[in-house]
Amino acid sequence: MSSFKTSDGLNLHYMDKGTGRPILCLAGLTRNSTDFNFLAPHMADHRLICMDYRGRGQSDYDPQYMNYNILREAQDAIELLDHLGLDQATIIGTSRGGLIAMALSYGHADRLRAVVLNDIGPVVDAAGLERIMDYVGKEPDLPDLDAAASALKHVHADGFPDVPLDRWRQQAEFMFFEKKGGGLGIRYDASLRDALVGQAGAGDAPDLWLLFDQLKNTPLAAIRGANSDLLTAQTLAQMLDHHPGMITATVPNRGHVPFLDEPEALEAINALLEQTA
Template structure:
């Protein structure tokens, strides 16, 4: 594990593996760099895979003020990491929240990007997906062991996820929870709930994020969508394709929010994207 230091003094954890064109992997809202283990396994021989934990997640420091868990600050943290590594320009693979950060970077520091892959996220967030996230975010799971938690995941994610191998659920449990004597704990700061609750209030008008998406104009762009996603609708996907007819798209069957990135369609799309940015 390596660390960069944010502009407000937090240690930001990252891993840097492989060789080739740099691909920075940014995880989802409550997730961490371990979600990108399949990407490292598939592509570290042809790309430099840099995986990052956002502040308050995984091995990165928790912030004294949870309200710093926001997309603009997280985008600045990515730039801090790039400067720490001496990288002027990188491609980004962003899962959910990580994709929003990638779009923010396109709007604020476009010269640092060589291309973007969005994993099950777009400029319109379906309210049903936000409600589902608020059902669990910041709440400790009620399982005693990782094996118990893994066994419960298929039912929790049904019917959006089907035909998922037991080993994949076991990997997911290991990535999202840690096992201690008193049971499972979250691998992120529970106060993240305080930070996102106002933005996730579906009774208020949603911000217009299309300008952030449009800022990707001219960059190689790819989209992975879970066919059963409750966060990225088919209508939003269609509009993204209309605005960017050159965008690579893979819809992953039997997956909701978010695909694991080990699916053949996801692997093939990332491979084609790397051909465009290498």
């Protein structure tokens, strides 16, 4: 992992691998650069850049937790591109990362070669938000990573019915670490929860359709888990109405979010990359 310093003085870590066209991967809300470990082997012909947001993974925690917001994280993404000397990159945004990609479309559309939205859109279903708020900022009451893997398999049995235990064991290690005194810790700042609560209480959320529509001139793909509780099939259809040229894929036996190494997801990503070659 390498690092760079943001304009407000935090050290943010990132992975930079490969020598082809650059792809900037932006992870989910509580996730980090490991969110793309399953995709990486399929992107060998590209330069894959995966960032740990502030307060996630190996990056510095922000003492001002309200800076855990999409606009600041979008600015961090631009500062990373500047640090790397990249005028443009394709963005693959998973969940929160897709919202950041939409935010980048307003004021930084020229930096976006293309965008892949992984199980996220301009409408975030309330059921999915409720599920997320149920776990954000809380350490799991589990003894070790093996127990976490079993718990993940059980919790996601309906959304991800065919995912084997060893895949959940890998995912558990991306999300948690075993503490010296026993139990598991989370790989992000627990104050992220306070930020979400504070932002929810600050007034009405912005109209994300306005940001999505800013992508009208940007090559775009949207991937949806067939069992997703965050991106509905109806919203995906509406997105296609707004952006008729958008590549779409629905991944069977996946909820929120697809791992991106599924054949349907890879087909959509590769089609977009070929479109913008």
